[in-house]
Amino acid sequence: MNYSNLSLHTDKYQINMMYAHWVQGSLNKKAVFEAYFRKLPFGNGYAVFAGLERIVHYIQHLKFDDEVIDYLRQQEEAYQEGFLEELRNFRFTGCIRAVPEGTLVFPNVPIIRVEARIFEAQLIETAILNFMNYQTLIATKASRIKQVAPHDMLLEFGTRRAQEADAAVWGARAAYIAGFHATSNLRAGLLFGIPTKGTHAHAWIQAHDTEEEAFAKFAEALPDQVSLLVDTYDTLKSGVPNAIKTAKLLEAKGKKLQSIRLDSGDLALISKEARAMLDSAGFPYVKIIASNDLDENLIMNLKAQGARIDVWGVGTQLITAADQPSLGGIYKLVAKENKDGDYQPVIKISGNPEKVSNPGVKETYRLLNRQSGRAEADYIALGSEEEAREGAPLLLFDPATPYRSKTLHDYDSVRLLHDIYVNGELVYELPAVEAIRAYHESQLTLFRPEIRRMLNPEEYRITLSRKAWDLKMELIHEYHP
Numbered sequence: 001m002n003y004s005n006l007s008l009h010t011d012k013y014q015i016n017m018m019y020a021h022w023v024q025g026s027l028n029k030k031a032v033f034e035a036y037f038r039k040l041p042f043g044n045g046y047a048v049f050a051g052l053e054r055i056v057h058y059i060q061h062l063k064f065d066d067e068v069i070d071y072l073r074q075q076e077e078a079y080q081e082g083f084l085e086e087l088r089n090f091r092f093t094g095c096i097r098a099v100p101e102g103t104l105v106f107p108n109v110p111i112i113r114v115e116a117r118i119f120e121a122q123l124i125e126t127a128i129l130n131f132m133n134y135q136t137l138i139a140t141k142a143s144r145i146k147q148v149a150p151h152d153m154l155l156e157f158g159t160r161r162a163q164e165a166d167a168a169v170w171g172a173r174a175a176y177i178a179g180f181h182a183t184s185n186l187r188a189g190l191l192f193g194i195p196t197k198g199t200h201a202h203a204w205i206q207a208h209d210t211e212e213e214a215f216a217k218f219a220e221a222l223p224d225q226v227s228l229l230v231d232t233y234d235t236l237k238s239g240v241p242n243a244i245k246t247a248k249l250l251e252a253k254g255k256k257l258q259s260i261r262l263d264s265g266d267l268a269l270i271s272k273e274a275r276a277m278l279d280s281a282g283f284p285y286v287k288i289i290a291s292n293d294l295d296e297n298l299i300m301n302l303k304a305q306g307a308r309i310d311v312w313g314v315g316t317q318l319i320t321a322a323d324q325p326s327l328g329g330i331y332k333l334v335a336k337e338n339k340d341g342d343y344q345p346v347i348k349i350s351g352n353p354e355k356v357s358n359p360g361v362k363e364t365y366r367l368l369n370r371q372s373g374r375a376e377a378d379y380i381a382l383g384s385e386e387e388a389r390e391g392a393p394l395l396l397f398d399p400a401t402p403y404r405s406k407t408l409h410d411y412d413s414v415r416l417l418h419d420i421y422v423n424g425e426l427v428y429e430l431p432a433v434e435a436i437r438a439y440h441e442s443q444l445t446l447f448r449p450e451i452r453r454m455l456n457p458e459e460y461r462i463t464l465s466r467k468a469w470d471l472k473m474e475l476i477h478e479y480h481p
């Protein structure tokens with residue numbers, strides 16, 4: 001079996017809809033879908049978009065091979081051979097626009113737009129959401145951790161607790177984009193060129209007669225990168241004193257002990273005492289790593305307690321986004337091709353106002369205040385509108401709170417969506433992960449600290465243009481006269 005073929009990495013209902021479009025002859029009708037999420041995760045003030053590289057890789061390799069076709073034939077007797085033949089010839093021929101990875105993104109702002117034959121656009125919904133939702137979630141969680149320890153080294157240790165192998169490597173990459181410095185996962189290092197780091201486990205100590213011997217042997221084996229786990233028996237009575245002995249052995253050879261790792265107990269108290277012991281033994285350069293179910297709240301708390309920790313190893317809480325294990329990103333049809341070949345806007349109505357979709361093919365602009373250089377708002381306009389593109393005065397119109405409406409005069413507007421595929425052709429050069437990480441860091445500076453803060457952040461302004469709002473109201477009234 002070919003484990004790497006992702007053509008059926010989709011929900012069965014997509015293939016059923018594709019089949020029904022094929023049966024009724026509407027498969028080639030064009031459609032526009034937009035992907036976005038409605039609510040920020042973790043109560044954060046922003047999310048960090050990630051997942052595009054994986055999406056591109058998926059689209060590039062989309063192929064219904066013989067094995068897949070045979071499986072579908074067995075699965076569903078109703079599927080006619082002509083449909084299966086259509087799938088056999090499947091390739092993506094549409095257009096995809098997306099925000100670059102590392103961009104800060106906000107609720108209800110389209111972050112991916114797919115314009116394609118409905119047959120194609122429908123198939124890829126599930127995979128696009130799967131990649132975007134997970135990676136954006138982990139990048140956002142990692143960004144929160146980075147916020148509380150902006151000057152410390154952050155190591156991603158989550159693979160053993162991740163929801164399987166793909167989550168481990170793509171999660172490691174998402175964490176790196178958001179400012180982590182390295183991962184323990186070597187495959188992530190190989191695949192994405194991100195730095196890797198590692199200490200050793202308790203098993204190394206347990207495999208020797210004494211802790212002292214274990215440390216010395218480890219230092220002998222890897223003298224240039226010795227990091228010792230000091231809590232196997234007793235951190236302060238045995239682990240740290242033995243680490244100091246090893247540090248002396250290393251110095252005698254002209255080498256340096258890099259760090260010790262604390263993995264249990266009161267990390268604030270123990271780190272302070274370990275720091276004092278290392279300093280008074282003449283090893284101020286030895287860093288202290290901490291691990292043990294850490295997250296942004298614990299790290300912030302440990303810092304408030306004066307913990308002397310230089311490096312944070314973060315696993316389970318990050319890679320599983322433990323406090324919110326899913327981002328609710330969605331993919332909604334916003335326009336369909338009508339009989340004349342024009343796009344007709346469509347809406348999804350819900351009893352819950354937050355769930356009513358924004359109809360029409362739209363363009364999103366990030367408006368940067370020319371005086372401060374800071375982002376003021378994201379402005380969602382219909383594709384046909386010119387104002388934001390041309391820098392004309394813009395009404396930031398808030399129907400729920402009209403007193404918040406204001407007109408923006410002196411601004412630069414940046415189009416958020418970039419061409420990724422044009423008529424089936426990949427036109428976007430995927431940036432190296434280092435460049436994405438640097439881009440993300442620069443993007444953060446565009447936002448005021450009140451929006452970036454971890455707790456009760458200020459809400460960033462998202463505005464529909466007057467025309468986009470009027471279109472929404474028009475369609476609502478059509479269905480609810």
Ligand SMILES: Nc1ncnc2c1ncn2[C@@H]1O[C@H](COP(=O)(O)OP(=O)(O)OP(=O)(O)O)[C@@H](O)[C@H]1O
Pocket residue numbers: 263264265266267268269291292293294298301302305
């Ligand atoms: N000073 C501290 N303040 C708040 N939380 C702490 C502090 N020190 C450690 N913690 C956190 O408390 C939780 C439990 O720590 P504890 O020392 O009980 O570890 P443990 O996992 O039970 O130890 P072991 O690994 O030996 O079983 C961990 O998430 C740890 O990171």
Ligand SMILES: O=P(O)(O)OC[C@H]1O[C@H](OP(=O)(O)OP(=O)(O)O)[C@H](O)[C@@H]1O
Pocket residue numbers: 157158160161201263291292293294313314315316317
């Ligand atoms: O705690 P996390 O943030 O997930 O970080 C990774 C954990 O993985 C290792 O533990 P190990 O697998 O030996 O199990 P443990 O949880 O019992 O320490 C390591 O010592 C960390 O404690």
Ligand SMILES: O=C(O)c1cccnc1
Pocket residue numbers: 157158184197198199200261291313315
């Ligand atoms: O290198 C480490 O210390 C490490 C790696 C994975 C999980 N826990 C710790």
